[in-house]
Amino acid sequence: MSLVALERVGVSLGGRRVLEGVSLAIEPGEIVTVVGPNGSGKTTLMRLVIGALTPSEGRVLRAPGLTVGYVPQKLHVDPGLPLSVRRFLSLPRPVSRAEAAGALEEAGVGHLAGRQMTELSGGQAQRVMLARALTARPQLLILDEPTQGLDQQGSAAFYRQIEELRQRHGCAILLVSHDLHVVMAATDRVICLNGHVCCEGAPAQVASAPEYRALFGTGTQGALALYRHEHDHGHDHAAHAHAHGPEDGAADARGLALDAAGPHGAGAGPGTGTGAS
Numbered sequence: 001m002s003l004v005a006l007e008r009v010g011v012s013l014g015g016r017r018v019l020e021g022v023s024l025a026i027e028p029g030e031i032v033t034v035v036g037p038n039g040s041g042k043t044t045l046m047r048l049v050i051g052a053l054t055p056s057e058g059r060v061l062r063a064p065g066l067t068v069g070y071v072p073q074k075l076h077v078d079p080g081l082p083l084s085v086r087r088f089l090s091l092p093r094p095v096s097r098a099e100a101a102g103a104l105e106e107a108g109v110g111h112l113a114g115r116q117m118t119e120l121s122g123g124q125a126q127r128v129m130l131a132r133a134l135t136a137r138p139q140l141l142i143l144d145e146p147t148q149g150l151d152q153q154g155s156a157a158f159y160r161q162i163e164e165l166r167q168r169h170g171c172a173i174l175l176v177s178h179d180l181h182v183v184m185a186a187t188d189r190v191i192c193l194n195g196h197v198c199c200e201g202a203p204a205q206v207a208s209a210p211e212y213r214a215l216f217g218t219g220t221q222g223a224l225a226l227y228r229h230e231h232d233h234g235h236d237h238a239a240h241a242h243a244h245g246p247e248d249g250a251a252d253a254r255g256l257a258l259d260a261a262g263p264h265g266a267g268a269g270p271g272t273g274t275g276a277s
């Protein structure tokens with residue numbers, strides 16, 4: 001059974017048609033990247049998947065008891081509000097010290113537990129937010145624009161980490177990107193969105209599809225080749241840590257935010273002093 005399935009979903013916001021006739025399904029354990037230009041409805045689609053938005057048409061089906069970890073594009077932390085990393089990990093669901101430490105380690109930021117959220121760089125904040133998402137033990141991990149601001153090498157390293165997370169946790173991972181470069185090569189399936197699903201399939205198929213090329217041009221093949229070259233070298237652990245390991249501050253300069261869903265998933269809207277953009 002699919003974790004999430006959208007059936008002919010349409011969404012209108014502020015009198016505008018944002019999504020139309022979108023049908024897709026996310027299967028257990030797969031990595032799916034949604035690509036599309038600015039304003040093509042990617043974030044709206046993520047909000048549908050987590051249940052923060054109700055479709056105007058069609059329906060969204062979720063596996064019973066589905067657990068979702070959601071990392072939205074931005075986090076808004078009130079600068080006047082003291083909020084340590086450790087405490088942030090316990091919002092909204094308290095987690096044990098050991099669980100928090102483990103998740104931070106896994107995200108490559110174990111040393112930041114005592115810091116204030118407002119002191120973190122964009123890349124550090126991104127990893128802390130990923131750690132919080134992991135504490136929900138999600139069956140589906142959703143990351144909205146996690147590679148924004150990263151160069152191709154940084155994006156490739158990020159995707160390797162995503163692959164490792166999938167292997168370790170067995171979760172499906174749904175990502176959004178509007179700058180389709182290296183990211184495509186590391187995903188099982190790409191969905192190209194522009195208000196509707198233009199095309200979908202394996203990365204190489206989508207990269208050569210006329211619908212994709214009409215939106216993004218033809219420049220992706222070189223990036224795919226770059227990724228494959230690096231990937232061939234990357235699997236022993238030491239080489240990984242050296243060439244592709246977590247680098248604080250290397251990630252998204254805008255900062256990435258997370259609002260992890262509760263233990264049973266879908267209530268991942270803004271709250272607890274943080275909000276998705």
Ligand SMILES: Nc1ncnc2c1ncn2[C@@H]1O[C@H](COP(=O)(O)OP(=O)(O)OP(=O)(O)O)[C@@H](O)[C@H]1O
Pocket residue numbers: 013014016018036037038039040041042043044045178
């Ligand atoms: N609350 C809202 N009211 C009216 N229009 C909205 C609302 N939220 C989003 N939109 C519009 O819906 C469209 C899709 O927005 P969405 O944020 O889903 O796009 P996106 O693909 O994630 O864009 P980007 O790559 O720039 O982040 C845009 O035209 C946006 O202006």
